[in-house]
Amino acid sequence: MNVIIHRGQNQIGGNIIEVTAENTRILLDVGLELDQKEVTLPEIDGLFDNPSFDAVFISHYHGDHLGLAYYIDNRIPLYIGEASYRIVKAADDYKGLESITPSGFLRHLQPIVVGNITVTPFLCDHSAFDSYMLLCEADGEKILYTGDFRSNGRKSFDRLLGALPDKVDKLICEGTTLSRKTQLPLKESDLEEQAVIEFRRATGPIFVLQSSTNIDRIVTMYRAAKRSGRVFLQEVYMADVTSAIGGRIPNPSFDDVYAFLTDPQRHDALVKYRRMGKERMAKTPFVMCVRSSMLRYLKGLAKLMSFEGGLLVYSMWSGYQQQPAMSRFIAECEEMGLKVVSLHTSGHADPDTIRALIEKVQPTEIIPIHTENAGWFAEESK
Ligand SMILES: [Zn+2]
Ligand SMILES: [Zn+2]
Known part of the structure; x- marks a missing residue:
């Protein structure tokens, strides 16, 4: 050959x-x-x-x-x-x-x-x-x-x-x-333990910046959310991806996973999923998966609840932080009172x-x- x-x-x-x-x-x-x-x-x-x-x-x-x-x-x-x-x-x-x-x-x-x-x-x-x-x-x-x-x-x-x-x-x-x-890469299961420690310590809302198609990481963050008594929130795009695999992959058919919508134009999409709106979120301990394009949504949520004692967990390759949209998102989250924590391991x-x-x-x-x-x-x- x-x-x-x-x-x-x-x-x-x-x-x-x-x-x-x-x-x-x-x-x-x-x-x-x-x-x-x-x-x-x-x-x-x-x-x-x-x-x-x-x-x-x-x-x-x-x-x-x-x-x-x-x-x-x-x-x-x-x-x-x-x-x-x-x-x-x-x-x-x-x-x-x-x-x-x-x-x-x-x-x-x-x-x-x-x-x-x-x-x-x-x-x-x-x-x-x-x-x-x-x-x-x-x-x-x-x-x-x-x-x-x-x-x-x-x-x-x-x-x-x-x-x-x-x-x-x-x-x-x-x-x-x-x-x-090169550092010795953390195991995905060790990352879960670190996340549990951070999540239990946090007194405010938790947002996780991670890829919507990194299924292993979704599992890690879901398990850490569950172990710290928080519901897990997926935007419709992530809900579409996780629901496409279904089974044991955390998706809105789970009791403690809810979908939410950041683009009101796509309201039809939510009919498929059990959702949680901003008002209810403001009263519920949660871990929300976010993308750097969701700044406006987070600002809207910040009007209904305090972000004090909350976290922005960065769970992607560090190189992406150089991208302008990403660095702006992180800076604005800090301004809203979130503490930025890095929790990631290599793929x-x-x-x-x-x-x-x-x-x-x-x-x-x-x-x-x-x-x-x-x-x-x-x-x-x-
Ligand atoms: Zn590759
Ligand atoms: Zn690859």
């Missing part, structure tokens, strides 16, 4: 990886570059017209892996996890966008055969729900692509390692954290986790991706 990294080798995000075997040509991820203001389609023959790819596999729903899927020729079969697709569809519906149309779904350890190549997904932990590593096999050769992954989530990393092959020819491995300040593998993966799959060759420090891998293999 041949591997061409069209994009993502020496940058974080925008992954596009081509794998070919005889007459079969597939892509692993078709990501948009992070921070790209306008979409520019890369020059890849047979992807956007006159299709010559046999399939496209998406490891997970983050835009830097999925974003170009909206632009590729729809005659090319597309595969993604089923829960991932439900999340993407709910988010697209909310935004009024036309969604992707997968041909089939990735399932843990269930191989998909495309021409000469067999692709086997391995469910892994990441800040996107339903993420997969992808193993490509043809002619007795094995290539493992990690997508984005971590070992500090609630899924067992040891169990994943146990399921992976003992030997691969090529390992295409993410290295996001290798150029960032990406730390160096020891990458070492453990390499140790397990014994790659003949390592192809770094999604990193600004590809040299780390060469140093490691010395």
Whole structure:
């Protein structure tokens, strides 16, 4: 098999990886570059017209892996996890966008055969729900692509390692954290304990800035809210996402989860959910998930209740704080009397986790991706 990294080798995000075997040509991820203001389609023959790819596999729903899927020729079969697709569809519906149309779904350890190549997904932990590593096999050769992954989530990393092959020819491995300040990443469950301490100590309202599609984090914050005797409030966009997965994922069908609306234009959306309005919120201890676009809503709420003794919990990558809308939101929240607390842990593998993966799959060759420090891998293999 041949591997061409069209994009993502020496940058974080925008992954596009081509794998070919005889007459079969597939892509692993078709990501948009992070921070790209306008979409520019890369020059890849047979992807956007006159299709010559046999399939496209998406490891997970983050835009830097999925974003170009909206632009590729729809005659090319597309595969993604089923829960991932439900999340993407709910988010697209909310935004009024036309969604992707997968041909089939990735399932843990269930191989998909495309021409000469067999692709086997391995469910892994990441800040996107339903993420997969992808193993490509043809002619007795094995290539493992990690997508984005971590070992500090609630899924067992040891169990994943146990399921992976003992030997691969090529390992295409993410290295996001290798150029960032490395601290030992907190486990998602430890983060929950920290949140419980903060939430119990707070005497006012609690707002959490976090991604509406980071399901693990929603679970963490919900559990901490429950353990500190607070209801959990999700804006309609998040309620749409969590309800699309349903089951054990905290959503407004839970007794202690309520939806709220920040855009009165979308009143229809609330019919689906049990809601809590501002007047009732003002009398109820809560943890509310917020986005930086909700400043006006929070100011309205501050007229009905005191924010004293309350918290703004920042639970995202620290880099986003540089964005103007975000820094303004945080500053205004402080002015309203909220104390800003950072409670976050990485969605990406730390160096020891990458070492453990390499140790397990014994790659003949390592192809770094999604990193600004590809040299780390060469140093490691010395
Ligand atoms: Zn990524
Ligand atoms: Zn990701």
